[in-house]
Amino acid sequence: MTEPRSLRVVIAEDATLFREGLARLLTDRGHRVVAAVADAGALLAAVAEHDPDVVVADIRMPPTHTDEGLRAAIELRRDHPRTGVLMLSQYIETKYAARLLAGNAAGVGYLLKERVADVAEFADALARVADGGTALDPEVVSQLVRASRHADGLAALTPRERDVLALMAEGRSNAGIATALVVSGGVVEKHVASILIKLGLPPSEADNRRVLAVLRYLGS
Amino acid sequence: MGTTGPVDPLAAGRPPGRGLGEPARSAEPRPPGGSLAALTRRAVRAPFTARALRELLFCAIEVPLGLCVLAFPIAVAGLPLTVTLLTRGATPPAQSSPAYPTGAIAILGGALFALLALFFLAPRIARGLGAVHRRLAARLLGERIAGPLPIRRGHGVGGWLSATARDGPGWRAAAYLLAKLPVTVAELYAAFLAAAGLANLTYPFWWPLFRNHPPGVRLQPVAALTPFGALHIATFPGTFAALAAGAAMMLAAPWVARGAAAADLWLMRGLLGPGRLAQRVADLERSRALAVEDSAALLRRLERDLHDGAQIRLATIAMNLGMAREKLGDEADPAVRELVDTAHRGAKDALVDLRNLARGIHPAALDSGLPDALATLAASSAIPVEVTAAVPERPAPAIETIAYFCAAELLANAAKHSHANKVTIEVAERGGTLVLRVSDDGRGGADSARGSGLSGLAQRVRTVDGRLEIASPPGGPTQVTVQLPLRA
Numbered sequence: 001m002t003e004p005r006s007l008r009v010v011i012a013e014d015a016t017l018f019r020e021g022l023a024r025l026l027t028d029r030g031h032r033v034v035a036a037v038a039d040a041g042a043l044l045a046a047v048a049e050h051d052p053d054v055v056v057a058d059i060r061m062p063p064t065h066t067d068e069g070l071r072a073a074i075e076l077r078r079d080h081p082r083t084g085v086l087m088l089s090q091y092i093e094t095k096y097a098a099r100l101l102a103g104n105a106a107g108v109g110y111l112l113k114e115r116v117a118d119v120a121e122f123a124d125a126l127a128r129v130a131d132g133g134t135a136l137d138p139e140v141v142s143q144l145v146r147a148s149r150h151a152d153g154l155a156a157l158t159p160r161e162r163d164v165l166a167l168m169a170e171g172r173s174n175a176g177i178a179t180a181l182v183v184s185g186g187v188v189e190k191h192v193a194s195i196l197i198k199l200g201l202p203p204s205e206a207d208n209r210r211v212l213a214v215l216r217y218l219g220s
Numbered sequence: 221m222g223t224t225g226p227v228d229p230l231a232a233g234r235p236p237g238r239g240l241g242e243p244a245r246s247a248e249p250r251p252p253g254g255s256l257a258a259l260t261r262r263a264v265r266a267p268f269t270a271r272a273l274r275e276l277l278f279c280a281i282e283v284p285l286g287l288c289v290l291a292f293p294i295a296v297a298g299l300p301l302t303v304t305l306l307t308r309g310a311t312p313p314a315q316s317s318p319a320y321p322t323g324a325i326a327i328l329g330g331a332l333f334a335l336l337a338l339f340f341l342a343p344r345i346a347r348g349l350g351a352v353h354r355r356l357a358a359r360l361l362g363e364r365i366a367g368p369l370p371i372r373r374g375h376g377v378g379g380w381l382s383a384t385a386r387d388g389p390g391w392r393a394a395a396y397l398l399a400k401l402p403v404t405v406a407e408l409y410a411a412f413l414a415a416a417g418l419a420n421l422t423y424p425f426w427w428p429l430f431r432n433h434p435p436g437v438r439l440q441p442v443a444a445l446t447p448f449g450a451l452h453i454a455t456f457p458g459t460f461a462a463l464a465a466g467a468a469m470m471l472a473a474p475w476v477a478r479g480a481a482a483a484d485l486w487l488m489r490g491l492l493g494p495g496r497l498a499q500r501v502a503d504l505e506r507s508r509a510l511a512v513e514d515s516a517a518l519l520r521r522l523e524r525d526l527h528d529g530a531q532i533r534l535a536t537i538a539m540n541l542g543m544a545r546e547k548l549g550d551e552a553d554p555a556v557r558e559l560v561d562t563a564h565r566g567a568k569d570a571l572v573d574l575r576n577l578a579r580g581i582h583p584a585a586l587d588s589g590l591p592d593a594l595a596t597l598a599a600s601s602a603i604p605v606e607v608t609a610a611v612p613e614r615p616a617p618a619i620e621t622i623a624y625f626c627a628a629e630l631l632a633n634a635a636k637h638s639h640a641n642k643v644t645i646e647v648a649e650r651g652g653t654l655v656l657r658v659s660d661d662g663r664g665g666a667d668s669a670r671g672s673g674l675s676g677l678a679q680r681v682r683t684v685d686g687r688l689e690i691a692s693p694p695g696g697p698t699q700v701t702v703q704l705p706l707r708a
Contacts, residue, residue, distance in 0.1 A: 015532040021539050028543065065524065066587045090531050090575060093585045094599035095592045113531075114571040117538035117564065119546050143599040151604070 007130050010050060011036040012043035012057040012069060013088070022056065022116065029123050038062070040072035047076055047083060054084035054130035058113075059096065070096055077108065084129035088113045092139040094147070098219070105171070105212045109135030124176065134171030134211045141169040144218040153217075156198050164191040169214045263471055267414075272474035275481045276414050278360040279407035282484060285356070286404030288349060289397040292342070296334045301327075340381055343390020347371070350393035350492045353484075363485050368393070368494045369502055375651075389495060396491035403487065406480035409447075413473035416445040420466025423459035509708040512683055516618035523582035531574050538567035583624060590620045594645055597628055601643070602635050603660075609647045615654050615706045622680055623647065623656050626688075626702045629673050630658040638662025638698055649706070656702040664696030677702075684708045 009031050013019040023033045035046035039062050047055060055076060059069040073085045086109035087100060097110050109129040115137065116122045125135035145166065148154060157165060167177045178188045196203050199217055204210045266272050357363045368389030374380045384390065423444060441452035444462035446469065453462055541564040548557055585593040591609035598605035627645055634643050640662030647656045668674035668690055678688040681702055692698035
C-alpha cells in the first residue's frame with residue numbers, strides 16, 4: 001500500500017499526551033482524525049457516529065484499566081466489519097492477540113505502543129489494517145513461533161525463510177517483505193512458495209488469508 | 221437488742237474491709253471522722269445504687285447458669301443407668317441372673333459412650349455457655365470480653381471430632397465452668413443475703429396483721445433466716461431483731477455481690493477470652509496478611525504509575541523524535557540527523573527496558589487472572605511450555621502474584637539449569653489450596669540449599685503459610701510443587 005490514501009481515523013487513548021501526539025502524527029501524514037476519545041464507551045459511540053476507516057485504540061483504558069479497549073475492539077469487529085481495528089498496548093499478551101484475531105485476521109492489528117516511534121512503518125501498518133489487512137507486532141509473532149509445537153516443521157526452513165515467515169505472520173504483503181528485507185519481489189515470492197510447500201500450507205493470493213493460515217499453523 | 225448481736229460484726233466489719241480502697245484515697249486529707257461518715261454514707265447507699273442492683277441481678281442469674289455444669293456428671297451417670305434399667309426391664313425376671321453380665325457390659329458401655337460423647341461435646345457446649353456468660357457480663361456489668369476465635373472447621377465427621385477435641389478455647393471455657401463453681405457459691409450467698417434480707421425487713425409490718433391473737437395463746441415461733449442461723453421470732457418486739465438482721469444483710473449483700481462478680485469477671489477474662497497467645501497469633505496473622513496484600517497492592521500501583529506515567533511519556537517522546545526524524549529529510553545537517561537518530565534509538569531502548577522492569581514488578585496480564593498471566597509467561601519462554609489451569613475461584617491478588625512469580629522463577633530456572641526440552645505448568649485448586657506444579661524433563665539435581673533462587677522462593681511462599689516441595693533427583697526429572705492458601 002504505497003499510494004498514500006487519506007484515512008478517516010478514530011483514536012481512543014486515555015493518556016492525553018500520547019493521544020494528541022498520535023493525532024498530530026496522523027494528521028501530518030494526511031489522514032483525518034474524526035474523533036479522539038479517552039475511553040471505550042466513547043470509542044463505540046464515536047465509531048457509530050463517524051463510521052471511520054480505521055480505529056487506533058489503547059487496550060488498557062478507564063475505568064478498570066485492564067482490557068476494556070480489547071473488548072470494545074471485539075465488539076467493533078463484530079458490528080463494524082468494514083472498520084479496521086489497530087490495537088496499541090504497552091505489553092504484548094498472547095491471550096489478547098488470540099481473542100482479537102479469533103479466526104479472522106482481516107482488518108485487525110496489534111502493535112506495541114512504541115512501534116509508533118517508527119513513523120513510516122506505523123503508517124504502513126495502519127494503512128494495511130484500514131484496507132482489511134493484518135498488522136501483528138513482531139513480538140507477537142516471535143512468541144507464537146517460540147510457543148509453536150511445530151518446532152520440527154520450522155526447523156526445516158532456512159534462516160532467510162524463517163525471516164520471511166515472521167514478516168508474513170506480521171501481515172506484510174510480498175512487496176512489504178521485499179522492502180523490509182531489501183530484496184527484490186521475485187526473491188520474496190520464491191521464498192514464500194518454498195515456505196508454503198515446506199509447511200504444507202495452501203497457496204493463497206489474498207494476504208490476510210495467508211496470514212491466517214500461517215498463524216493457524218503456528219498456533220495449532 | 222440482744223438479737224442484733226450477731227448482725228453487728230457483719231454491718232461494721234464488711235464495708236470497711238471491701239470499700240476502703242476508693243474512699244480512703246479521696247478521704248485521706250480529711251479528719252478520720254469525716255472519712256468514717258463518708259464511708260458510712262457509702263455503705264448505706266450501696267444497696268440502692270444502680271450498679272449494686274445490676275451486680276446483684278448478675279449474681280442471681282449466674283447461680284442457675286453456673287449450676288448448669290452439674291448437668292454433665294448427671295448425664296454421664298444417668299445414661300448408663302437408663303440403659304441398665306431398659307435392659308433390665310426388657311429381660312424377664314427369671315433370666316435375670318444369667319443376663320447380669322450383659323447388664324454390666326451395658327453399664328460400662330453406656331458410661332464409656334457417655335464419657336466419649338461428653339469429651340467430644342464438652343468444648344462446644346462450654347463455648348455456648350461461655351458465650352451466655354460473656355453476654356450477661358456485657359449486659360449487666362458493662363464488661364465486654366472479646367469472644368474466642370471461632371472453632372476450626374473440619375472436613376467430615378473425623379475432622380469435626382478432631383477440631384472439637386483440639387479446641388483450646390472450648391476446653392478453657394469448660395475449665396471456666398468448673399473453676400467457677402466456688403464463685404457460684406459466693407454468688408448464691410449474695411443472692412441469699414439480698415433476698416432473705418429483704419424478707420427480714422418486712423417482719424414488723426405484717427406481724428400485727430396476722431399475729432393479733434388473744435393473750436395466753438402460744439404460737440409457734442416464726443423463723444427469720446440470717447447467715448448465722450435462723451432467728452426464732454415469737455413476739456412483736458422480736459420482729460425488730462429480724463428487721464435489724466435484714467437491714468444488715470441488705471447492707472452486706474452488695475459487697476458480697478461485688479466481690480463475687482469481680483471474681484467471676486476475673487475468671488471470664490482469663491478463660492473465656494480469646495487467650496493471649498491465640499489472640500497474638502490471630503493479630504499477627506491478620507497484620508501479616510495485611511502486609512502481604514499491601515505490598516502486592518503497592519507493586520500493582522507502582523506498575524500502573526509507570527504505565528500511565530513514565531512509559532507513556534517516553535513513548536510520546538519516541539514518537540515525536542520519530543516524527544522529527546522524518547521531517548529532517550535528507551538535506552538536514554548530518555550531525556543533527558545523527559543526534560536525533562541516537563535520541564530516537566535511545567528512547568526506544570529505554571522503553572524496552574522500562575517494559576521489562578514493569579513486567580517484573582507486576583505483569584499486567586495478572587489483572588485478568590492467573591491462567592492468562594501464566595499463558596503469557598509461557599508464550600515468552602525459551603523452552604516450550606504447556607499450561608493447564610483450573611482455578612474456579614480466583615485467589616486473593618497477593619496469592620496470584622506469589623504464584624505467578626514462583627512460576628516465572630521456576631521457568632527461568634528450568635531454562636537456565638535443567639537442559640529440559642519441555643516444561644509443564646499445572647495450577648489447580650484442591651480443598652481450599654492453590655497448587656502450582658512446574659515440571660520439566662531436564663537433568664534434575666535442583667536443590668534449594670545451593671541457591672538458584674529456590675530458597676528465596678520458599679521464603680516468599682512461607683510469608684503466606686504456603687509450602688514448596690522440590691523433587692529433583694540427579695538425572696531428572698524435576699518437579700516443584702507450590703501450595704498456597706487462597707487467601708493471604
